[in-house]
Amino acid sequence: MDTTYVAGAAVTRFGKFPDTALQDLAGEAVDAALADAAVRPEDVGFVAFGNATSSVISGQAMIQGQLALLDGQLAGARMVNVENACASSSSALHLAVMAVASGSTDVAVAVGAEKMSHPEKARAFDALGRAIDITDPLVVNASNRNSVFMDLYAQEARRYAAETGATTEAFAHAAATMHFHGSLNPNAQYREAHTPDAILASRMIIDPLTLLMCSPIGDGAAAIVVTRDKPGRDPVAITGAALQSGRRREGGQLITRTTAAALNQAGRKASDADVIELHDAAAPAALVILEEMGVVRQGEAWKLALDGQLRHDGRIPVNTSGGLISRGHPVGATGAAQVVELVDQLRNRAGDRQVPDAQLAIAQNAGGAVTLDDPYTAAVCTVTVLERA
Amino acid sequence: MDTTYVAGAAVTRFGKFPDTALQDLAGEAVDAALADAAVRPEDVGFVAFGNATSSVISGQAMIQGQLALLDGQLAGARMVNVENACASSSSALHLAVMAVASGSTDVAVAVGAEKMSHPEKARAFDALGRAIDITDPLVVNASNRNSVFMDLYAQEARRYAAETGATTEAFAHAAATMHFHGSLNPNAQYREAHTPDAILASRMIIDPLTLLMCSPIGDGAAAIVVTRDKPGRDPVAITGAALQSGRRREGGQLITRTTAAALNQAGRKASDADVIELHDAAAPAALVILEEMGVVRQGEAWKLALDGQLRHDGRIPVNTSGGLISRGHPVGATGAAQVVELVDQLRNRAGDRQVPDAQLAIAQNAGGAVTLDDPYTAAVCTVTVLERA
Numbered sequence: 001m002d003t004t005y006v007a008g009a010a011v012t013r014f015g016k017f018p019d020t021a022l023q024d025l026a027g028e029a030v031d032a033a034l035a036d037a038a039v040r041p042e043d044v045g046f047v048a049f050g051n052a053t054s055s056v057i058s059g060q061a062m063i064q065g066q067l068a069l070l071d072g073q074l075a076g077a078r079m080v081n082v083e084n085a086c087a088s089s090s091s092a093l094h095l096a097v098m099a100v101a102s103g104s105t106d107v108a109v110a111v112g113a114e115k116m117s118h119p120e121k122a123r124a125f126d127a128l129g130r131a132i133d134i135t136d137p138l139v140v141n142a143s144n145r146n147s148v149f150m151d152l153y154a155q156e157a158r159r160y161a162a163e164t165g166a167t168t169e170a171f172a173h174a175a176a177t178m179h180f181h182g183s184l185n186p187n188a189q190y191r192e193a194h195t196p197d198a199i200l201a202s203r204m205i206i207d208p209l210t211l212l213m214c215s216p217i218g219d220g221a222a223a224i225v226v227t228r229d230k231p232g233r234d235p236v237a238i239t240g241a242a243l244q245s246g247r248r249r250e251g252g253q254l255i256t257r258t259t260a261a262a263l264n265q266a267g268r269k270a271s272d273a274d275v276i277e278l279h280d281a282a283a284p285a286a287l288v289i290l291e292e293m294g295v296v297r298q299g300e301a302w303k304l305a306l307d308g309q310l311r312h313d314g315r316i317p318v319n320t321s322g323g324l325i326s327r328g329h330p331v332g333a334t335g336a337a338q339v340v341e342l343v344d345q346l347r348n349r350a351g352d353r354q355v356p357d358a359q360l361a362i363a364q365n366a367g368g369a370v371t372l373d374d375p376y377t378a379a380v381c382t383v384t385v386l387e388r389a
Numbered sequence: 390m391d392t393t394y395v396a397g398a399a400v401t402r403f404g405k406f407p408d409t410a411l412q413d414l415a416g417e418a419v420d421a422a423l424a425d426a427a428v429r430p431e432d433v434g435f436v437a438f439g440n441a442t443s444s445v446i447s448g449q450a451m452i453q454g455q456l457a458l459l460d461g462q463l464a465g466a467r468m469v470n471v472e473n474a475c476a477s478s479s480s481a482l483h484l485a486v487m488a489v490a491s492g493s494t495d496v497a498v499a500v501g502a503e504k505m506s507h508p509e510k511a512r513a514f515d516a517l518g519r520a521i522d523i524t525d526p527l528v529v530n531a532s533n534r535n536s537v538f539m540d541l542y543a544q545e546a547r548r549y550a551a552e553t554g555a556t557t558e559a560f561a562h563a564a565a566t567m568h569f570h571g572s573l574n575p576n577a578q579y580r581e582a583h584t585p586d587a588i589l590a591s592r593m594i595i596d597p598l599t600l601l602m603c604s605p606i607g608d609g610a611a612a613i614v615v616t617r618d619k620p621g622r623d624p625v626a627i628t629g630a631a632l633q634s635g636r637r638r639e640g641g642q643l644i645t646r647t648t649a650a651a652l653n654q655a656g657r658k659a660s661d662a663d664v665i666e667l668h669d670a671a672a673p674a675a676l677v678i679l680e681e682m683g684v685v686r687q688g689e690a691w692k693l694a695l696d697g698q699l700r701h702d703g704r705i706p707v708n709t710s711g712g713l714i715s716r717g718h719p720v721g722a723t724g725a726a727q728v729v730e731l732v733d734q735l736r737n738r739a740g741d742r743q744v745p746d747a748q749l750a751i752a753q754n755a756g757g758a759v760t761l762d763d764p765y766t767a768a769v770c771t772v773t774v775l776e777r778a
Contacts, residue, residue, distance in 0.1 A: 002492075052451050055444035061519035062441050062474040063757040063768040066634050070759055076638030078631075079769070080480045081472040085451040091469045095484060102491030103391075130450035242467075245455050249465030368452040370459055379452040380468070 004100045004238045005389065006224055007107075007231040008037025009343040011336075014189040014220035014328035016117040022054065025221035025333075026068040026113035033109065033223035034073060037231070041073035044225075045105025048096050050082045050089030050112040052332040052367075056127035057118050068113060078105075085131040085367030086279070087243075088112060089222065090335025090382035094243045096226045106228045112336035113221035124217045128331070131368035131379065138372055146205060149281060150214060152369060152376050154206040157284035159374055161208070166287065166302035168208045172196035174305040175213045175283035175325060181312060182322025184353040185341075189218050189328030213283040215329035222336035224343075230389060234347040240266035240385030246370040246377040254381045255292040255364065262362070262383035270294040274358040275345050276316065277338035279366045280323040286310075290318065293364060293383075312353045320345060320353045335365035339384060346388045361386045393489045393627045394778065395613055396496075396620040397426025398732040400725075403578040403609035403717035405506040411443065414610035414722075415457040415502035422498065422612035423462060426620070430462035433614075434494025437485050439471045439478030439501040441721040441756075445516035446507050457502060467494075474520040474756030475668065476632075477501060478611065479724025479771035483632045485615045495617045501725035502610035513606045517720070520757035520768065527761055535594060538670060539603060541758060541765050543595040546673035548763055550597070555676065555691035557597045561585035563694040564602045564672035567708050570701060571715025573742040574730075578607050578717030602672040604718035611725035613732075619778060623736040629655035629774030635759040635766040643770045644681040644753065651751070651772035659683040663747040664734045665705065666727035668755045669712040675699075679707065682753060682772075701742045709734060709742045724754035728773060735777045750775045 010032030012025050026049075034041060049065025060067065065081045084091035089112020096108035116124045122144040129139045129148045142148045160166055176196045182188035194202075199212040226238070240262035244254060251257030263269060270293055278293070280286035287301035295316060296304060304310055310318040321327040321341035324334060342361035344350045363386070368379030399421030401414050415438075423430060438454025449456065454470045473480035478501020485497035505513045511533040518528045518537045531537045549555055565585045571577035583591075583601055591600040615627070629651035633643060640646030652658060659682055667682070669675035676690035684705060685693060693699055699707040710716040710730035713723060731750035733739045752775070757768030 055450050055519065058523070059519060060523050061444050061516070062472050062477075063520055063759070064472075066757065066759055066768040067522055070636060075636050076634050079473075079634045080484065080632070083451050083453075083470040083472060084468075088451075095469065095487075098484075098487050098491045098493055101493065102487045104487055104490065127450070130444065130448060131452055133456055134447070134449050243469070245465050245468045247459060247464050368455065370452070370455055379455040 002101045004097050005227050005230050006236040006238060006343050007039060007227040008033045008225035009340040010036055011187050011222040011340040012220050013187045014218050014330060017219045018117060020219065022113055022115045023068045025115065025219060026111055027072045029221035029223040030072055030074060030111060033225050037225035039107050039225055043107045044074055044077055044109050046096060046099035046108040047074050047077045047079040048082050048092035048110050049079060050092035050332045050336065051114060052083055052085055052088045053114060053116055053127035056130055057116060057123045074109060084380045086331040087335050087365045087367035087380045087382050088332040090365040090384065091243060093224055093336060093339060093384065094241050094382060097238055097241045100226050100228050108226045110224045110336055112333035114330035114332035115219045116217045116330055117219050136372060150206050150209060153282035153285055154209050155374055156288055157208055160284060160288050164299035164302060169196060170302035170306045171208060171213055171284045172199040174286050174310065175199045177305065177310045178280060178283065178319050178323040178326045181320050181353055182326025185322050185327055188322040188326055189216060190326045209282050213325065215281045215324035218328040218330045220328060220330040220333045222333050222340050224336055224339055235389040236343050236346045237387050237389035238384060239387050243382045246379050253292055254378055255289055255366065256294065258381040259293040259364065259383045262385050266385040268360065268385060272360050273362045275320060275342060275355045275361045276318050277321060277341055278318060278364040280319060280325055281329060283325055286318060289364060312355050317355045320350060320355060335382060338363040338365060342386050346386060359388045391490045393486050394616045394619050395625040395627060395732050396428060396616040397422045397614035398729040399425055400576050400611040400729040401609050402576045403607050403719060406608045407506060409608065411502055411504045412457050414504065414608060415500055416461045418610035418612040419461055419463060419500060422614050426614035428496050428614055432496045433463055433466055433498050435485060435488035435497040436463050436466045436468040437471050437481035437499050438468060439481035439721045439725065440503060441472055441474055441477045442503060442505055442516035445519055446505060446512045463498060473769045475720040476724050476754045476756035476769045476771050477721040479754040479773065480632060482613055482725060482728060483630050483771060486627055486630045489615050489617050497615045499613045499725055501722035503719035503721035504608045505606045505719055506608050525761060539595050539598060542671035542674055543598050544763055545677055546597050549673060549677050553688035553691060558585060559691035559695045560597060560602060560673045561588040563675050563699065564588045564714060566694065566699045567669060567672065567712040567715045570709050570742055571711025574711050574716055577711040577715055578605060579715045598671050602714065604670045604713035607717040607719045609717060609719040609722045611722050611729050613725055613728055624778040625732050625735045626776050626778035627773060628776050632771045635768050642681055643767055644678055644755065645683065647770040648682040648772045651774050655774040657749065657774060661749050662751045664709060664731060664744045664750045665707050666710060666730055667707060667753040669708055669714055670718060672714055675707060678753060701744050706744045709739060709744060724771060727752040727754060731775050735775060748777045
């Protein structure tokens with residue numbers, strides 16, 4: 001597949017915005033990304049719109065993108081709505097890359113937009129439960145006072161601790177790193193740094209996860225402009241883009257095989273990464289994922305977290321945006337927002353959280369669950385490799 | 390964009406199957422299409438899964454495809470869920486074509502699967518209403534005893550009659566042609582031929598639409614295997630594949646400009662079509678669409694219907710499958726099912742409804758509504774051009 005480029009990328013502020021419509025969020029991200037890319041809207045030949053929860057939370061299904069962009073610059077374009085749970089907008093990016101690589105257009109836009117905050121908070125948890133087989137007892141019996149995914153993440157954290165000796169303190173240090181990064185990101189939902197002690201002392205959600213280790217409910221949007229031609233200014237190339245589903249394929253664990261596929265496309269190895277955005281819906285997941293991606297050896301990630309080596313100025317900068325737990329996790333927007341952060345890093349415009357001389361970046365985004373065994377299996381995983389070009 | 394091929398295509402029987410799960414329907418279509426194509430499941434590098442109403446009707450959202458195919462031959466593949474209202478699976482086909490044309494895989498599969506029948510029939514109408522802006526009064530005030538789209542189709546039929554002199558008898562003749570075709574299609578939901586008089590005498594839904602002029606609620610699935618290499622046996626080429634959204638693009642009415650785009654890709658004109666499948670969610674819409682596609686001049690289609698020229702043995706064979714009103718309209722399966730019918734025609738295996746020596750076929754599929762003015766504007770339209778290769 002031909003190399004494609006990111007010509008523009010933008011994210012809205014993430015947070016809870018009761019008075020802001022999905023249209024406003026999506027439009028703001030699209031307008032900023034198009035301006036960043038300096039492309040004309042009429043040259044955009046394909047739009048993939050990632051949104052995961054509207055059909056449950058607001059009730060609007062089937063044509064979310066066409067409605068959200070109806071009065072904007074991309075109205076009337078070739079457009080599909082993509083759902084792939086929490087990986088919806090990274091899946092949208094995957095399709096935008098495919099559209100450009102196929103020669104079916106020279107410019108494509110991937111949008112991720114989500115509005116999860118609602119006067120009835122339970123609606124968000126209900127929606128998240130739809131990313132698991134709804135006939136599963138975990139979903140059927142859910143109280144809707146927490147996301148059912150937090151049960152899965154807590155289970156994973158306990159297994160990881162048992163297998164590697166990871167301590168709950170290490171999880172708190174990982175969370176502290178993400179919150180520190182979030183404090184440096186003007187678009188993060190939470191902009192307050194917390195000590196590991198404060199994180200441990202925050203309200204217990206499900207042992208060992210405390211409130212400040214968990215991603216919040218929120219709203220936001222992000223957009224990425226993909227082009228065939230190399231942009232004249234600060235070009236970023238997409239050199240690998242993999243998307244796989246859970247269960248029944250060769251190659252082992254989902255995140256491991258998806259990362260290997262993307263790195264193979266790019267002709268790179270995991271240790272080449274200068275900066276990584278990964279799917280820390282809960283802080284301990286960041287450590288598990290780093291190991292599943294092959295970035296560090298099994299049992300190493302929690303020690304790196306304790307040592308502060310995941311900070312933007314550390315050895316393996318992870319989630320410089322603040323990640324899902326601090327930047328926030330409006331699910332359909334998350335995958336695209338990760339890529340926006342990495343583009344900002346590769347273009348040296350990440351401000352106070354800039355990783356020095358970042359050349360290669362990897363985004364990992366996952367969603368849903370097709371098996372609930374321990375370890376559970378996500379329904380979908382995407383991995384994208386980006387390089388300064 | 391490179392030419393791609395349909396190597397295999399299959400559809401389940403359409404109908405109301407209370408004891409059949411979405412998994413069963415999708416699996417049956419996928420297995421049959423893979424067998425038809427004689428491709429190995431491990432060679433399938435991309436799967437696009439079109440489904441429109443599950444998030445409302447069954448409650449399962451976000452990972453419909455991963456769950457529906459979890460125990461089947463395509464489990465674990467690169468997979469996205471596509472929603473584009475009633476054009477969901479033709480949009481999925483569009484993505485499958487893109488995946489193959491991009492070189493990102495040699496074999497892709499588009500699936501459309503829908504299970505709309507439910508003990509609470511109102512759920513299906515509720516779901517269909519989500520393909521319009523849910524804040525629109527038409528949706529807010531919907532009784533859920535009919536699909537809100539039937540109001541739109543009735544409005545369109547009245548406008549068409551006023552502009553062209555079309556008679557309600559002509560609408561009944563169009564419906565009679567579709568039901569006749571359905572009577573010849575073993576996979577159709579309704580397999581009974583009806584006279585125009587019987588169609589006029591059936592229960593009035595919304596003037597001028599009677600029951601037998603309207604597409605039913607139903608269940609079904611269809612799958613299409615797209616390849617880069619020309620199949621050895623009965624090859625069918627996809628020479629044009631266009632997908633556009635409603636409102637604010639140059640080129641006029643949505644169906645007109647989408648058809649023109651697909652024909653332009655194929656280097657063909659509308660009058661080259663030997664057989665057409667189009668989106669007759671209500672019988673009069675078939676006539677309006679034929680004119681908007683440019684297949685016949687404005688005001689001509691209803692006369693052709695009266696003359697029986699839309700029959701499989703007529704001058705312009707339309708909806709030889711039975712169309713949406715007789716084969717049925719499980720919305721997320723419809724677009725793929727249209728293409729299955731045309732592939733069968735081009736491969737000369739359409740049985741009693743075979744169009745003699747069909748060489749070129751066009752499928753038109755539309756969905757949703759972004760404006761409710763008269764004429765209303767659909768949210769999405771796809772047009773696919775298929776040729777015996």
